[in-house]
Amino acid sequence: MAGSDGHAKAPAWTKGAGRRTAFLRGVMSAPTTPGLFILFFAMIGFGALARDAGLGAGEAVFITASLFQLPGQVALVDQFGRGATIAAAAFAVALTAIRLLPMTVVLMPYLRGSGLPRWLEYASVHFVAITAWVESLKRLPAIPVPLRLPFYFGFAGVLCVSTITATFVGYHVAGQVPPLVSAALLFLTPIYFVCSLVATATSSADYWAVLIGTVLGPILFLYLPGLDLLLTGLIGGTLAYFIGRWRRK
């Protein structure tokens, strides 16, 4: 249960550990997660896409570092590729970013209580994107409260450096891989995300949310493009919440 403080199953290294140890453990834990590699390959795909859209390598890397959320990055580059207006591009990116709000709300209770300055909490959420989010929800509950934020910074820092590297690599290998390999690279993200969602589900409401969201997402995309993600979350999540509440009784 994500809500428990998890001290009972805290990893052995946390015993007597300070912030520095926690940060280094965060760094070291990154290469042991499949998410890092999947994100790496997904960002290679983004680098290639950015090149197709006519952007420079520096600009592609800048987009990855400053947005740090793949759907928004793809939306931004896609808008350039289609020659959209500035307002349309901004609106498309903002819509993909709305989902970061509830994700941040869910993650924040695990990042508080480090005793570190408050602005670091605001800085830390720059890394809130699906990979960092699911991995943090899996790992942070088991780590003692004061060590969570340093651990998270170590982990997310590695993710950030990796995505920047991958964007650069992808930009330069663009057009040199067969289409089937490109298709497989694009498929990694959804299959990894869905397994991760099941992995971070802690209640029947969460499982229902995965199921209802999966069915509702494509339907709303067809009928209400633009608002589909937001509505999928609100309608599907609310429905799942009430089913979960009913089943708890």
Added chain:
Amino acid sequence: MTAGLLGQGLTTYVMLLLLGAVMTEPWRWAGVWLARDLDVESEVFRWVKAVSTALVAGLVARMVVFPIGALAEVAPWIRYAAFGAGLAVYVFAGRHILWGVLAGTATLLLATAWLGQ
């Protein structure tokens, strides 16, 4: 080489910042602010977690049902079969994410290579 929309040199980066980060980061900060007194055992938290889970699940389904780029060239039934196979392997084979991802991707590659588009 840049798209015409973006202008040249430094202007490009300012534009990217305005269209990208300025549209993205405030949502994260709003999340920090809204979560300041939230307890993970509360009903509100349960609801928000369900909403964010459904939202990400919807995004995932959209990527598979209405894909972009090279994945759109793969036949829909192969995409669905690969997605189902990956998820099934994850759930029924010890809940190892890497196995699920490898099984799904292998299904996609093999089915496309053998059975065509």
